[in-house]
Amino acid sequence: MKLRRSPGLLLTLTIAWIVIGFMLAPMFISVPLSLSPERFLSMPDGDFSLRHYETVFTSPAWLGALGDSAMVGIGATLIATFVGGAAAIGLWRIGGRAARVIGVLALLPMIVPPIVTALALSKAWVTLGLFDTVFGVVLSHALLGMPFVFMTVTAALEGLDPRIVQAARSLGAGPFRVVRDVIVPNVRAGLFTGGLFAFVISWDEIIVTLFVSSRSVYTLPRKIWSDIRDNIDPAVAAVSTLMIGITVIVAVLYLLRDLMRAKSGEA
């Protein structure tokens, strides 16, 4: 049977595509910009060149920023996943009203405006000697990513029978063994999704980064930001395009994994 194309449906579809285009178009403007052969930021007029990509992959400044971002991102993801996951599991086991109140506290770094967090951390890190250190930036990003892990793991725990913890204890497992053998395997998807969120947040974090670092830690968003301010180098467009590409690949892989899981669940 063919779906009848009523004028109402047509109008809805048109509006939907306009909205999607409106949201996506600015993102892809960097693609043509990055292919311009000129030395300044411009639309290519017939000629295309990969010279700006070459710049990105050969300049020590860009490679250094990429390295810093990767290091900070991985470190922040590990800490956020560990702390957020532990908090979610711990509060799930305590249960009740107290756990719900503390749960809101765990979400605070997500609710508080980043500029407030930035200011607080910059003061604190100077006092603690963590200002402009990799560890300081890692900790700051971990703080921002932790609530997302907390949320996804809490959601994954929702459907879990708390009695399986008691069951494992009665069968001879100590409290930590229970977490390893019984809880973590059942919230693996939540940990993974939360960790991915934490990494993405760290990967494009700029506000807090500006406040807790100056010269020795230079992440990719920071480099882009300062390059756009100082000189309009098309290398920025090349980096943006690369980042969009990586994001799309990761998102597609993630969706495929979900799709495969849904299929194997049906079988």
Added chain:
Amino acid sequence: MSTAAGQDIRLYGLSKFYGSFKALDDIDLTVAPGEFLTLLGPSGSGKSTLLMAMAGFVEPSHGDIFVGGRSIVRLPPEKRDFGVVFQGYALFPHMSVAENVAYPMKVRGLPRPTIEAKVQETLALVQLDHLAKRAPKQLSGGQQQRVALARALVFSPEVLLLDEPMGALDKKLRHDLQIELRQLHRRLGRTFVNVTHDQEEAMAMSDRIAIMRAGRIVQLGAPRELYDRPETRFVADFLGKSNFIAGLVAEVAEGTALIETADGRFRHALGGRDLDPGAEVLLALRPQALRLGPGGDNALAARVETAIFLGTHAELTLRSASGLMLSVNIAIDRADALPAEGAAVTLSWDAAATVSVLED
């Protein structure tokens, strides 16, 4: 009964307070080795709390628990070596049936071949060897219950604690599993402590039943003993149904008392319980101990209020001249032998059919 040389479990003055609420109120209890004991009570009576205190998941406010003379009250659950079957079974959803059953032995670090042999043997014991590779959610409720049972038995604990093991099953299946569990208990000779609110389940499986109410054990004994000789109104009505007749003791002679009630004098066999003349008394009388028509030691005229035919028997509700309501169960061979509603009938019963209970 088994002759297992196991260890007994003794509870002394066990209490659990939540604020001012007494979930467990000064419980003394001894569970004999190899015994099948059921904690029976309505919801909120403390039966599950008591079981969880034995398992180590509820820390008692007072009192002590001994297993074979050794206090275990400070031991964490994993050091107590009790098998526990939880409400809803609490199977590990990410493990197969075989992995679930293997888990307690994996934790204990047993060698692989030993684990595999033991899993095989225990799954065969509960007739699930053909489902070893399945995931728990692919099993029916009854099968899940067997997996939980196998998992709790596989490491050969001397004591098995069962928290409403039949709670989620339908009635027919429940009956079959009760018989199986009873046979399993006889075969293994281990101590079973079971919690339920289902009196039929308790009667079907247990060596002894502890009836609980408001955090206390109100009566403890063999099922027959509790059914025939309840001590309180609560027990008489919770374990099976009872009619209650209040009166005063008029005369006592040769083991029989004459009880003066609003509906006349009734003969009541004391059955070892002393009654003093002039004392108030409450008699409990089972619905199936009443007969239609004259013929017993006692007779009472009553009018039929409702008569319900239930196949194997009929349930009648009758009202006496004084307004006393009585329910009566009578075996009936034909539906048309049922008395009409509104009919005047005579009820009779034997002096030994009544038991004097305490009002509570």
